[in-house]
Amino acid sequence: MIDFRYHIVSIVAIFFALGAGVVLGAGPLKGTGSDLVQAQANKDRATVEDQREQLLQTKALDKYRDDYIAKVTSNLTTGKLIGKRIVVVTMPNADSDMTDAIQAAIEKAGGQVTTKVSLDSKLFDPGQRQLVEPLVNDLVTSDLQFPTESNTYQRAGMILARGVAAKEEAKTVDTEAVKIINGLSSAKLVSLKPTPKDRGSLIVVVAAKPPTPAPDNSSYNEAVDFAEGLDTASAGVVVAGMPESAQNGGFLKALRSNADATKALSTVDVANLPSGQMTVVFALAEQAGGKAGQYGGIDAKNGVAPSADQVKGN
The missing domain is CATH 1.10.287 (Helix Hairpins)
Structure with missing residues (x-):
């Protein structure tokens, strides 16, 4: 320039x-x-x-x-995720370098990434709702109960979580999980690499940089609902993105504007930086302890990162 x-x-x-x-x-x-x-x-x-x-x-x-x-300072995360299996879910057009860096930080902390799930933009296309809704109903399992007031995308998130994750550790990919993975993959709503053998307990959702021109924050309503569903059927979710995603027109901005979502999900808006990747690790450890927080540098109400006491012993 x-x-x-x-x-x-x-x-x-x-x-x-x-x-x-x-x-x-x-x-x-x-x-x-x-x-x-x-x-x-x-x-x-x-x-x-x-x-x-x-x-x-x-x-x-x-x-x-x-x-x-x-x-x-990177050794501060050493051992924080030992014994934890984590699923990485990428939103459409999520930055691959940032995703790889987050995975590296997880593995350095002792965690195991079981699979990466790439969400196709078709999943959140309003014109595809007639495909998503019946598919969700078809893939529901006997051990998965939808909350009465849940909507289509919250249920879709729960379905995906049932396929690749669980609330407890050491859950294998059983026949029901295989059915879900194959069903969502065949519909070209998601793709997985590698095909997992074990289900994770924690999930990291990697947000994309907002497009130009920036969309209305309400355009992420379905994605926020989906992330809530992932959290409901797993041990916890951290949504990670770059600073732009926490500004108007970004996924994190929309999520942080939802009071129900922020009670359960954690967010990190500086995941493109090494310090932010460490914060993702701390936030995962905090989620494993049943807590949530919003961290980073853009209107992050809980500061830059969880305190040492918040992740102590996890």
Whole structure:
């Protein structure tokens, strides 16, 4: 962006200089116009160079911060998720690098990621509701009871959770779970990699960066309901995203505006940073203890991360 602006300034300066030469070249102000244009071009060039230097310094400081966290504080999460099986669920268009970094943080903390479930955008397409609703009813299992006031997408979340997760550890992928996984996959609503052998107890939902232009927050109502369903049929859910997802037009913003959802689900809005990935680990440990919180840097009502006491012993 800086280089582009620099070239634009230079090109404009050339045309001004040419124009000034034609108008003033033979007059009493000969040389004055081109000198002024050149002086302005030099000033703009110096401004661009200053901005370039500031950007380089900012990037260097960001790298220092991230490296410091990675090398000095990352051991704080060691052992926090030992014995825990975790399912990673990615929203449509979720950032793959952020997802991989979250998985790495989970594994460093001793957790095991059993599978990654990618949600297709068709799942939340209003035009596909007639596909989702009967499928949910067809895939329901005898050991899964829907709350009386639950809606289609809360039930869909519970169905997926029954297939890949459980409220307790050490639950295998049984015949009912296989039926659910195959049913949702065949309908092209989800895809799994790898096919799990064990069901997890905790779930991380990775939010996507909002599209441009940003949609209305209400467009995430079904996704929030779905996440609530995942939580109902598992031991806990953490929804993780980047700062943009906690602003208007983002999934975390919509979720945090739902009082019922925030009572049960945890959120982290800086999961694109090493510190945020550590916070995801702490939030998972907190969820395993039956607690929830909203963490990060954008209107996060519970601060940057759970306190040591909140995750002690998990």
